[in-house]
Amino acid sequence: MSSPNQSVQQELKPIYQCDAKVHHTLRSVHDHLHQLCANHVNRLVKIETMDGDVFEGHIVHCDKSILYICLSNEGVHRGFFPGPGVPPQTYNNVILPLVLFNLLAISLL
Known part of the structure; x- marks a missing residue:
């Protein structure tokens, strides 16, 4: 007789x-992406995702399948909206997690 499992x-x-x-x-x-991102921590980058969003900021950390970037004011308005009523100048120092497999391009600035 077999068990329920x-x-x-x-x-x-x-x-x-x-x-x-x-x-x-x-x-x-x-x-490859993990190693590349880990080797460029603290570098200013421009990132384009598969969905066409573009972000600019400094790579903070790369852990497992997630890349963390600290957004700069220049790139935030294109694809990141933290919430209604938050002025763009307050976006600075926002850490954005991005899934490695969703990245289309990473460029050093």
Whole structure:
């Protein structure tokens, strides 16, 4: 007789399974981006995301799959809105977390 956990496990079938070659490629890209960002901490960068948002700021930290940038006033107005009624001059020193896989381009300024 099977336990309830075994029957639940048999019923769960993934609707998506990453191909081994794709997984290897994604892991390589992730590792490369992580190392690149970690090597440029405290550098001023311009970042474009897959969605077309553009941010300017200093790389603060890169941890696992997240890049943290401290936004500068110059790049904030293009894609980041902290809330209604907050004037643009107060955006400075905002730390924005960005997912590495959502980054399209990183340029040093």
